[in-house]
Amino acid sequence: MQHHDPRLEPSPFGGVVADTVADSTPWWAPAVRPGDGTPNIVMIVLDDVGYGQIGCYGAATHTPAMNALAASGAWFANFHVTGLCSTTRSSLLTGRNHHAVGVGFLADFDTGFPGYRGAVTPRAATLAEMLRDAGYGTYAVGKWHLTPPAHMTPAGPFHQWPTGRGFDRYYGFLWGEDDQWAPDLWEDQHHVEPPRRDGYHLSEDLVDRAQRYVSDHVSAAPDRPFFLYLAFGACHAPHQAPREYLERYRGRFDHGWDVERDHTLRRQMALGVVPPGTALPPPNEGVANWADLGDDQRRLYARMQEVFAGFMEHTDAQIGRLVDYLRGIGELDNTLLVVLSDNGASGEGGADGSANEYRYFLGLADRFEDALEQIDELGGPATHNHYPSGWAQAGNTPLKLYKKHTFGGGVRAPLIMHWPGKIAAPGSVRTQVHHVIDVLPTVLQAAGVQAPDSYRGVPQLPVHGTSMLYTLSEPGAAGQRRQQYFETAGHRGIYRDGWKAVTTHRPGTPFDADRFELYRLDEDFAELHDLAAEHPEIVADLVTAWWEDARAYGVLPLDDRMQSRVAVKDPAWARPRYRLLPGARLANGPAGPDFAGRHFTVTARLERHRPGDNGVLLAYGRRAAGFSFFVDDGRLCLDLNLAGRHTVVTAPEPLVLGPATVALTFTGDHDGAEATFTVDGVEVHRAPVPAVLPAGLGCLSLQCGHNSPSPVSPRYEPPFTFAGTLHEVFIDLGPTVADPHPAAERPLAMD
Structure with a gap:
């Protein structure tokens, strides 16, 4: 069976068209078919997983699956990324530097x-x-974060969605993070609710869907390889997992982070992922000595x-x-499997962490x-x-340091490659x-x-990357990457x-x-001994080289803004009125x-036919934060959820049955404000x-007539669809009021 894709058919037609078929010569475009033995590609991307957070990189955490892949494959001690989510993913999927492809920061912003x-x-x-045009089936599952937020609507535009950038199928979440228990999911180009089942967890769902896509592909096109891109939300915050997994570590970190650093470093040197004799740098700014913390602090932080x-x-x-699934269907031996993290571990939890970020x-x-107070609920819904x-x-x-930074803690990441029979000295x-x-x-x-x-008729940028395949056949070969620049929000290297x-x-x-x-x-290895004073000429040469790369790859202008980067907004931001059905x-x-930070009015035209006609009129958000305007027990209600702190307003009298126009006004x-x-x-x-x-709400959606996948208010279960007739809802936006603590000056965590 040959794969024929009419999009690739060249012009002109290569046959002969006469008056009748008897005198004509048919012609078909040459089949696009990978050669025999062409491998499947499975790429697994972890989120915010630091260099020392996988077992084969020295972590105390039990990670037998990844350890086994490393033990029979290869894992890398000097692999680098860009320091942020969107930026790394843009480079991973294009082979070009992130600024050069237009993703110098998060996909959330277009600065012009x-x-x-x-x-x-x-x-x-x-x-x-590229792989789809070569005959591969292409499937993306999980986190994307390469679509501008203004495009994340049921009406698109879809050209920067996964299905618009080469993937045949997609299932996952488009934004930078999501609730593992109740995610906001999209399939291909439409919104879907997560499966309603006891114990649902996003990571499990993503692997279920990945297996389904592979099963469909192998069943329908066994002669064609597949490319599976599986991007977990893990282990980005929120940190959430089934209770039995959390209980396995009870008491395991009571010794604190200082001792854990020492233990991790010893394990790393024994594993060979850190050179012998490496010392730890001083603590990062703002990190307290564990011994100086109070008992309650140690108890909470260990948990x-x-x-x-x-x-x-x-x-x-x-x-x-x-x-195991790939092995069971006979595909693992012909699969190049790549596991990596997008950046270092995240320090965005601050000194105390948070039960609700x-x-x-x-x-x-x-x-x-x-x-x-919520210590026993951590990790749960x-x-x-x-x-x-x-x-x-x-x-x-x-x-040193964390994601976003250009020191090793931000840009050095774990990488494992597994390809049975193709890796010399497996396990090294x-x-x-x-x-x-x-x-x-x-x-x-x-x-x-x-x-x-x-x-597709568009001249292409050259690929900036250099193949690493030589390292799989020659573990000790001289490295072929001589130079690489780094930049994130003004941090440079x-x-x-x-x-x-x-x-x-x-x-x-x-x-x-x-x-x-x-x-x-x-x-x-740890960037511990600063030699700038001893070698100023080398510093000068490298800084000059940095500026040359910055000009060559589109890094300029340097920009150290965070949320205030928004210089060009989608026209939707300026709309004073919205109509939702x-x-x-x-x-x-x-x-x-x-x-955020403004007066507004929500007006709903509805009819209640029976006393039990309750439900959501308009909800903005989810369990973590937002507000909901709804009818409960026949009464108008508002639940303002400021990151878990609820203010509930309830009308004293129920609505009469029949048609009504109801409104909520915020001033x-x-x-202080009034509803x-x-x-x-x-x-x-x-x-x-x-x-x-307040400004800064992210990863939240606006829902008309229902609230899902998780409820803004604990007073109802999702989706709490309005049971009467809801004709339409209008939103009228009023003036913005000054914020004494503007979100524009706060750093971002949604990456």
């Missing part, structure tokens, strides 16, 4: 400059596009790490399920006592938790320096596919021939004031109304609420 469009340029075909470890082991178990997003006070930065520091052992560590842009050319070389000079110059930038300060440190990376769902601010400022209910233009209730909605 070529390197910061927040979407992959058509001048950089993705691995899925938060237990939850993370359980989450990590649960993720490994899902990888094991997929590997939406307080961080919203700039709300996050009291230690709140998390302590009632929390949206993140561990303290001290555990992220331990997770990045022996490296590769020490050549490589970068995430090198993965695509490695896969293309393994598949025998050439990157096109032109794709460059590697060249064993040296690394790196600087940490403080937002709002002059870039010229940044001091570059210098490390001999091939002798100083029942069942509608709009994701976040760019695609729908931005309620006030960030120090007012009206029915047919007559005020029926007014009550104080803490404030207008």
